[in-house]
Amino acid sequence: MANNVYTVITIESSKEAIEKITNLLHSDEIEKADWMEKSSLLADKLYKLIYPNFPENPSREWMIENLGAKWCFVHDWQIDDDIIDLTFDSAWYPPEELFHEIADWFTKRGEFEMEARSEDEAYLHVSGGYANQNGSEFICEDDGLPEYPDEDDFEDNED
Numbered sequence: 001m002a003n004n005v006y007t008v009i010t011i012e013s014s015k016e017a018i019e020k021i022t023n024l025l026h027s028d029e030i031e032k033a034d035w036m037e038k039s040s041l042l043a044d045k046l047y048k049l050i051y052p053n054f055p056e057n058p059s060r061e062w063m064i065e066n067l068g069a070k071w072c073f074v075h076d077w078q079i080d081d082d083i084i085d086l087t088f089d090s091a092w093y094p095p096e097e098l099f100h101e102i103a104d105w106f107t108k109r110g111e112f113e114m115e116a117r118s119e120d121e122a123y124l125h126v127s128g129g130y131a132n133q134n135g136s137e138f139i140c141e142d143d144g145l146p147e148y149p150d151e152d153d154f155e156d157n158e159d
Contacts, residue, residue, distance in 0.1 A: 006088070007090065008116065009086045018079065018081065027045070042077065051066060067098045069090035071091045075087040093125070094116065106133075115129065118140075127140035
């Protein structure tokens with residue numbers, strides 16, 4: 001079973017750019033759906049917007065190569081006038097490739113700032129990223145992380 005990695009991508013841009021992506025992602029079908037179905041529908045619309053070649057039933061290999069994880073769905077979202085927060089739930093790794101593709105989409109629409117923060121439920125790596133109209137960088141560090149404490153290394157302080 002895969003570890004879940006939760007990634008929050010915050011995008012700050014012009015009101016016009018945020019409105020454009022909101023209008024492209026919004027639909028009556030999403031509005032009427034329950035939360036789980038909304039999540040799936042929103043992810044499909046986002047992936048089709050970002051990836052012109054997004055397949056109807058993407059394979060594990062396609063997802064890893066193009067999004068950065070074998071599966072990835074939109075867990076939560078918050079949209080304001082000039083900010084969007086998208087929370088993704090993915091397998092094993094954060095959606096690093098998706099982060100870069102979203103940055104490319106916003107680069108074509110002017111100035112923006114975007115950051116990503118990821119949390120691995122098993123603490124196998126630490127990751128995050130930053131992007132603006134000048135480029136994007138994402139770091140996923142899985143070497144040199146602190147070891148979990150071994151309880152045998154501590155004294156029992158029970159009295």
